[in-house]
Amino acid sequence: DAGVIQSPRHEVTEMGQEVTLRCKPISGHDYLFWYRQTMMRGLELLIYFNNNVPIDDSGMPEDRFSAKMPNASFSTLKIQPSEPRDSAVYFCASRQGAGDTQYFGPGTRLTVL
Amino acid sequence: QQQVKQSPQSLIVQKGGISIINCAYENTAFDYFPWYQQFPGKGPALLIAIRPDVSEKKEGRFTISFNKSAKQFSLHIMDSQPGDSATYFCAASRFKAAGNKLTFGGGTRVLVKP
Numbered sequence: 737d738a739g740v741i742q743s744p745r746h747e748v749t750e751m752g753q754e755v756t757l758r759c760k761p762i763s764g765h766d767y768l769f770w771y772r773q774t775m776m777r778g779l780e781l782l783i784y785f786n787n788n789v790p791i792d793d794s795g796m797p798e799d800r801f802s803a804k805m806p807n808a809s810f811s812t813l814k815i816q817p818s819e820p821r822d823s824a825v826y827f828c829a830s831r832q833g834a835g836d837t838q839y840f841g842p843g844t845r846l847t848v849l
Numbered sequence: 850q851q852q853v854k855q856s857p858q859s860l861i862v863q864k865g866g867i868s869i870i871n872c873a874y875e876n877t878a879f880d881y882f883p884w885y886q887q888f889p890g891k892g893p894a895l896l897i898a899i900r901p902d903v904s905e906k907k908e909g910r911f912t913i914s915f916n917k918s919a920k921q922f923s924l925h926i927m928d929s930q931p932g933d934s935a936t937y938f939c940a941a942s943r944f945k946a947a948g949n950k951l952t953f954g955g956g957t958r959v960l961v962k963p
Contacts, residue, residue: 740892767948779893779938779953791948827892834949836881840892 740841742828748847754816757844760809761830769838770803770813771827779827785811818848852876853941855954863962868926870957872939875920881944882915883951884924887936896937897924900944929961 741760749755761768769784783793788805796803800819805811815822825845829838855872862868872882883898899906899913899922906913912925926933939954 769950778955781950781952784948784950786948792950829892831949834945836883836898836944836949837895838951840885840894842890842892 740828740830740839742826742841742844744844745842746845746847748849749818750849751819752817753848754814755818755822755846755848757813757826757828757846759811759813759828759841761811761828762832762839763809765830765832765839766808767831767833767838768805768811769829769831770811771829771840773825773827773843774823782813815846818846820848822846823848852952853939853954855939855957857957858955859958859960861960861962862929864929864931866929866961868924868929868933868959868961870924870937870939870959871921872923872941872954873919873921874941874952876941876943876952877920878943878946879941879952881942881949882913882922883940883942884911884913885938885940885953887938887956893938926959929959931961931963934959934961 743758770782773779782795783803785805803813825843827843829840831838884896885893886896887893897908910927915922936956936958938956940951942951
């Protein structure tokens with residue numbers, strides 16, 4: 737299994753630009769989680785999906801952030817417009833059912849200038 | 850509000866020594882306590898986890914100790930090796946709640962000197 741796949745691995749953009757991060761979960765996993773990691777705030781859960789349906793988006797910081805999961809094998813996290821304080825590493829993780837293990841992708845390092 | 854507090858933020862240990870990382874939680878509804886290991890440039894990976902029906906769980910050189918009354922749990926890394934140098938995160942969740950969402954501690958950067 738290839739594990740959770742995220743793209744791009746690195747993204748550098750300018751303030752005000754739209755950013756789209758992509759995630760392919762492990763096949764057969766029905767839960768998908770988006771996290772943000774910063775030095776100041778650590779690992780924060782932004783949103784999670786179950787069977788492609790957003791269940792809890794209480795961690796999404798602002799309306800500038802949106803996430804979609806059009807099918808079981810693809811999810812996006814979009815930031816529009818981006819701001820320098822959005823600079824962070826964004827992780828996608830997936831899990832099978834109510835099992836205990838979340839499998840994380842390698843992350844996307846976002847830098848907003 | 851940080852619901853899981855982790856300490857220390859960093860530690861340095863000699864090869865063969867014991868690394869100890871502590872976590873405290875506030876929500877008494879939490880009943881699942883995993884530890885994740887993260888190497889530079891990689892995503893976190895599950896290392897070991899414990900449920901509150903036991904006070905200790907050991908897997909190889911890694912041991913979780915759990916104190917329900919104190920709402921604390923810790924990770925002990927015995928015979929620490931340079932390959933254990935990584936950032937370690939404790940987490941907590943309500944295992945059977947919707948989504949089993951993890952709340953992470955702030956992380957501990959461990960450096961094992963050869």
